[in-house]
Amino acid sequence: MAQTDDPIEHLVGLLAKLPGLGRRSARRAVLRMLMRPGETMLPLAEALRRAAEAVRPCRVCGNLDAEDPCHVCRDPRRDRSLICVVEGVADLWALERAHAHRGLYHVLGGTLSALGGVGPEDLAVQPLLARVAEGGVEEVILALPATVDGATTAHYLTDRLRPLGVRVTRLAQGVPIGGALDVLDEGTLAAALQARRAV
Numbered sequence: 001m002a003q004t005d006d007p008i009e010h011l012v013g014l015l016a017k018l019p020g021l022g023r024r025s026a027r028r029a030v031l032r033m034l035m036r037p038g039e040t041m042l043p044l045a046e047a048l049r050r051a052a053e054a055v056r057p058c059r060v061c062g063n064l065d066a067e068d069p070c071h072v073c074r075d076p077r078r079d080r081s082l083i084c085v086v087e088g089v090a091d092l093w094a095l096e097r098a099h100a101h102r103g104l105y106h107v108l109g110g111t112l113s114a115l116g117g118v119g120p121e122d123l124a125v126q127p128l129l130a131r132v133a134e135g136g137v138e139e140v141i142l143a144l145p146a147t148v149d150g151a152t153t154a155h156y157l158t159d160r161l162r163p164l165g166v167r168v169t170r171l172a173q174g175v176p177i178g179g180a181l182d183v184l185d186e187g188t189l190a191a192a193l194q195a196r197r198a199v
Contacts, residue, residue, distance in 0.1 A: 008034070060131075062107030062124055064089050072096070072105060079103040081138040085128065085157065087111055087145055095143065103141075106131065111149040112156055118149075120156065128157070132164050139167040146173050146191070 008030060015026035033041040057063070058070035065071055072078065072092075082103025086092050087110060095101045108123045132140065140161055144150040158168045174192025175184065184192075 057107075061092075061105045062089070062109065062127075063092055063105060077102075080136055082141065083128075083131065083137055083139075084141040084143050086143050087150070087153075091143060101141070103139075108144075108153070111144060111147070111153040113149045113152075116149075123153075125157070125160065129160060129164070132161060132166050137166055139169060142168065142170045144170075146187075 011030050012023060012026045015021055015029055016023045018026075021029070033044065051066075054066040055064050056066075056068055058065055058068055058073055060069045060073045063070040063072055067074070079102050082101070083106050084092075084095065084101050084103055085106045085108060086095070087108055089107055092105050092107060095105075106124065106128045108125070108128070110118055110123055112118055112120065112123070128140075131137065140157075142154045142157060144154050154170060161168050172195045174188060174195050
C-alpha cells in the first residue's frame with residue numbers, strides 16, 4: 001500500500017501489517033485510540049519508542065529482552081542442566097506463559113528448509129553446540145514444530161548433539177487436552193498412538 005497523506009489511513013495501514021490484525025480490526029483499534037489519545041495513543045507511542053530503543057536479542061539464548069543476558073538466562077533459580085530448543089521467541093514466550101519449563105532456552109531462529117533455502121548456517125546451531133560443549137548441560141529438549149521442517153531440524157540437531165554426551169528429547173505429540181478424535185488429522189492420531197504410555 002502506498003503511503004498516504006491521511007494520518008488515519010496511514011496508521012490503519014501500519015497496524016494492519018501486524019499478525020492477527022486485518023484492516024477492519026486495525027480500523028477499530030485506531031478509532032478507539034483516537035477517541036482518547038491521551039490515555040491510549042500517546043502512552044502506546046512512548047512504549048513503542050522505548051521498546052524499539054531498548055529491546056535486543058539475548059547473546060546467550062536469543063530471547064528478546066531489554067537486558068543482555070535476558071531475565072531467563074540471569075535467573076539463578078533456573079535448572080541450568082536443561083536447555084529447551086525452540087524455533088522462535090514466540091515459542092519461548094508460550095512456554096514461559098504456561099510455566100512448563102524451568103530450565104534455559106535456545107532460540108534457533110527458524111527451522112531447516114530445503115525449499116526455503118534455510119540451512120544450518122542460517123540458524124543458531126553453532127551457538128547451541130558451543131553451549132552444550134561448555135559442560136553442565138544434561139538434557140536438550142527439542143520443542144520444534146510438528147512439521148516436516150521441524151522433524152528435519154530435530155533429526156539434524158540430534159545427530160550433532162548426541163556425540164557431545166547429552167540426552168536429547170522431543171516434546172510429546174498427539175491428542176490435545178479436550179480434543180475429540182474424530183476431528184483430528186491422521187498425522188496427529190498416528191503420533192498419539194506412537195507416543196502412548198502405560199496408565
